[in-house]
Amino acid sequence: EDKVVQSPLSLVVHEGDTVTLNCSYEVTNFRSLLWYKQEKKAPTFLFMLTSSGIEKKSGRLSSILDKKELFSILNITATQTGDSAIYLCAGYSGAGSYQLTFGKGTKLSVIP
Amino acid sequence: DVKVTQSSRYLVKRTGEKVFLECVQDMDHENMFWYRQDPGLGLRLIYFSYDVKMKEKGDIPEGYSVSREKKERFSLILESASTNQTSMYLCASSSPDIREKLFFGSGTQLSVL
Numbered sequence: 001e002d003k004v005v006q007s008p009l010s011l012v013v014h015e016g017d018t019v020t021l022n023c024s025y026e027v028t029n030f031r032s033l034l035w036y037k038q039e040k041k042a043p044t045f046l047f048m049l050t051s052s053g054i055e056k057k058s059g060r061l062s063s064i065l066d067k068k069e070l071f072s073i074l075n076i077t078a079t080q081t082g083d084s085a086i087y088l089c090a091g092y093s094g095a096g097s098y099q100l101t102f103g104k105g106t107k108l109s110v111i112p
Numbered sequence: 113d114v115k116v117t118q119s120s121r122y123l124v125k126r127t128g129e130k131v132f133l134e135c136v137q138d139m140d141h142e143n144m145f146w147y148r149q150d151p152g153l154g155l156r157l158i159y160f161s162y163d164v165k166m167k168e169k170g171d172i173p174e175g176y177s178v179s180r181e182k183k184e185r186f187s188l189i190l191e192s193a194s195t196n197q198t199s200m201y202l203c204a205s206s207s208p209d210i211r212e213k214l215f216f217g218s219g220t221q222l223s224v225l
Contacts, residue, residue, distance in 0.1 A: 032212055041121075041219035042202070043155075048213055088155070092212035097168055100212050104154040 002027045004091045006103035013079055013110055021074040021106045023089035028099070033065055033072050036088040038105070043088055046074070079110045115139070116217035118203050124223045131190040133220050135203030143206045144186035145214065146170075146178065148199040155202065161186055162208075193224045 003026045013019055025033060032050045036043035047056045049065035049072060056063050060079075065072045076083055086105040093099035119134035137144065146158040147170075157170030159178040167178050175197060179187045186205075190197055200221050204214040 034212060036214075036216075041200070042116075042216040043214075045213060045215070048210070090155075090212070098157075098160055098170075098211065100157070100214075102155040104152065 002091060002093055002099060002101040004089055004101050004103040006087075006089050006106050008106060009104065010107040011109070013108070015079060015081060015110055015112050017079050017110075018075065018077045019079060019108065021076075021087050021089075021108070022071065023073070023103055024071040025089075025091040025101075026070065027091035027093045027101060029094040030067070030070075030091060031094045032092045034090045034092065034100075035063055035072070035074050036090070038086040038088055039084075046087075076108075079108075081110050081112060084108060084110045116203055116205055116215050118201075118217040118220050120220050121218065122221050122223075124225065125193050126225055127194060129190075129193050129224075131193050131222065131224075133188040133190075133201055133203075133222070135186045135188070135217055136184050137186075137203075137205040137215070138184065139205065139207070139215070140183065141205035141215075142183070142208045143211055144180065145204040145206075146176075146186065146188045147202045147204065148172070149202055149219075150199050158188065193222075195224050198222060198224045 007022045035046040047063045052067040089103040116137045145160040147155045161180045177189045203217040
């Protein structure tokens with residue numbers, strides 16, 4: 001059974017801090033790893049990673065994948081209160097008809 | 113921008129009622145999905161569909177059914193609601209070339225009393 005584990009489960013930081021969120025995975029016939037941000041209700045797409053060692057960046061957010069060690073990290077620099085959200089990691093398998101396995105999420109709280 | 117619209121943000125139903133959750137997407141996506149999200153359990157796939165009138169079971173289909181009569185609309189049906197179906201329900205869609213890149217609706221918080 002595929003498994004995605006995120007750590008920490010929750011995190012409280014002050015504005016301006018840099019945070020690193022972790023995601024490890026065990027996914028059969030691994031194809032890609034995705035990060036989503038969930039504020040209020042709807043998760044919104046952040047990154048999709050398929051190749052090891054290639055960093056993806058969007059503003060203050062960046063992510064990288066290590067396919068040898070089976071993990072990914074999401075970095076947020078100079079955090080703002082608007083970064084407060086649940087960050088979801090998901091691993092996609094090429095096996096079977098559809099296998100996208102989500103982690104339980106990391107709840108990030110950024111306090112002023 | 114892709115828009116996935118769920119008909120209700122909050123629903124309160126009684127045990128035994130038949131419940132319909134509606135989802136509409138406007139990007140002509142072939143793939144549509146229903147997830148439920150519970151604290152401590154994360155997102156779990158209930159059903160998905162790759163085409164009109166096509167459906168496949170996800171990880172937790174028991175107690176649910178779905179209907180996809182039109183490409184843009186995917187309905188989740190609780191035939192006889194039970195208290196353990198109290199949850200946040202999220203609909204999503206994706207294109208056939210990047211199936212795993214999901215666009216989510218805002219969710220329906222269903223309470224079954």
